[in-house]
Amino acid sequence: MMAATGIRVEGVSKRYTHRVKGEVYAAREVSLEVRTGEFVTLLGPSGCGKTTTLRMIAGFERPDEGRILLGDQDVTGVPANRRNIGFVFQNYALFPHLSIFENVAYGLRVRNEPDTEIRRQVGAVLDLVGLAGYERQFPAQLSGGEQQRVALARAIVIRPRVLLFDEPLSNLDARLRVQMRHEIRDLQQRLAITTVYVTHDQEEAMAVSDRIAVMSEGTIVQEGSAEDLYHRPASEFVARFIGRVNLVAGRVVGFLGEALQVEALGARVRVREAPLGARPGDTLRLVLRPEAIGLSAGSGSVSATVLARTFLGEKIEYLVRCGNETLHVTRHNTGGGAIFAEGQAVALRFPDGDVAVLGPGSEA
Ligand SMILES: Nc1ncnc2c1ncn2[C@@H]1O[C@H](COP(=O)(O)OP(=O)(O)OP(=O)(O)O)[C@@H](O)[C@H]1O
Numbered sequence: 001m002m003a004a005t006g007i008r009v010e011g012v013s014k015r016y017t018h019r020v021k022g023e024v025y026a027a028r029e030v031s032l033e034v035r036t037g038e039f040v041t042l043l044g045p046s047g048c049g050k051t052t053t054l055r056m057i058a059g060f061e062r063p064d065e066g067r068i069l070l071g072d073q074d075v076t077g078v079p080a081n082r083r084n085i086g087f088v089f090q091n092y093a094l095f096p097h098l099s100i101f102e103n104v105a106y107g108l109r110v111r112n113e114p115d116t117e118i119r120r121q122v123g124a125v126l127d128l129v130g131l132a133g134y135e136r137q138f139p140a141q142l143s144g145g146e147q148q149r150v151a152l153a154r155a156i157v158i159r160p161r162v163l164l165f166d167e168p169l170s171n172l173d174a175r176l177r178v179q180m181r182h183e184i185r186d187l188q189q190r191l192a193i194t195t196v197y198v199t200h201d202q203e204e205a206m207a208v209s210d211r212i213a214v215m216s217e218g219t220i221v222q223e224g225s226a227e228d229l230y231h232r233p234a235s236e237f238v239a240r241f242i243g244r245v246n247l248v249a250g251r252v253v254g255f256l257g258e259a260l261q262v263e264a265l266g267a268r269v270r271v272r273e274a275p276l277g278a279r280p281g282d283t284l285r286l287v288l289r290p291e292a293i294g295l296s297a298g299s300g301s302v303s304a305t306v307l308a309r310t311f312l313g314e315k316i317e318y319l320v321r322c323g324n325e326t327l328h329v330t331r332h333n334t335g336g337g338a339i340f341a342e343g344q345a346v347a348l349r350f351p352d353g354d355v356a357v358l359g360p361g362s363e364a
């Protein structure tokens, strides 16, 4: 249905002059490739440059350095309204005095498309976003979720080459956010449209994206699938930003073929993707996710004490004390499974499989 293209962001920077701090880079040498039909999310904390990067792709901001390509076309100097891009804003940005029909029709009217064609296309996209029959309503008569669907319809009716979202769900309540993110993903898949999505919500990013680019202080610090980032974070920043994590100090005690053997809290674990040049005696940090740590009653090779537990229905979160470390451990609520009490002595089991590590220089 759409003539989707890929996106290439090549070494793009954007500086602003700050009254106190002087020159600040909102984005610094950002490079990103989005394949045709791919869904890529820019994820990162407030102020890391997500919106700036997205607005440069859209053409609302001009980069100070670098190039932006849509397909084979260099659009760096092309104004936003000539890029054929669909943009969905956080606050919907609907025209309050126009009906839903006219809000969605806007981009087609600007192109002087014939009335019959406009009616057909607006009808089709309203149908697609589940708003058939809303044509004569006005934005103020719609719920937040419905308004965001109108914004989505308005963005896709022009058959954009790429679709850009800036925190589209942050004004919605938690339940609707989850529902809408599935709808956005579903629509994106059905239309096979190249998408860049911005959010600071890691769970949302994991739910919708083919690939996630994690940003910090104006740069992309790591990109990969949700699984990659979760299981193989390259830095403490990424490890902590994507999910909960225990970073446990360990010492290299030897090699097991290609793998390293690392001792931590009295247990030995195998590390396959070892930092380059790691040698026995080196210290590094194990990346232990809360659900990857085994927990059983009584004592074992790694003894610990339950400090606190939080019952969350589908899972139970424990805080346990082990040596000098306080660790997060989660258990699925399997129904009849044991629930450990605060103060109880427990045994921990570290993963038998491969554990990820952070070597020296991964503090950032
Ligand atoms: N027009 C501007 N003038 C000056 N500084 C700006 C401007 N736009 C953005 N900045 C600065 O650039 C940095 C990145 O801003 P940006 O809006 O891209 O962050 P963000 O990742 O989208 O954050 P948030 O999650 O809060 O929306 C911030 O430090 C911001 O203050």
Ligand SMILES: [Mg+2]
Pocket (backbone or CB within 6 Å): 050, 051, 052
């Ligand atoms: Mg922003």
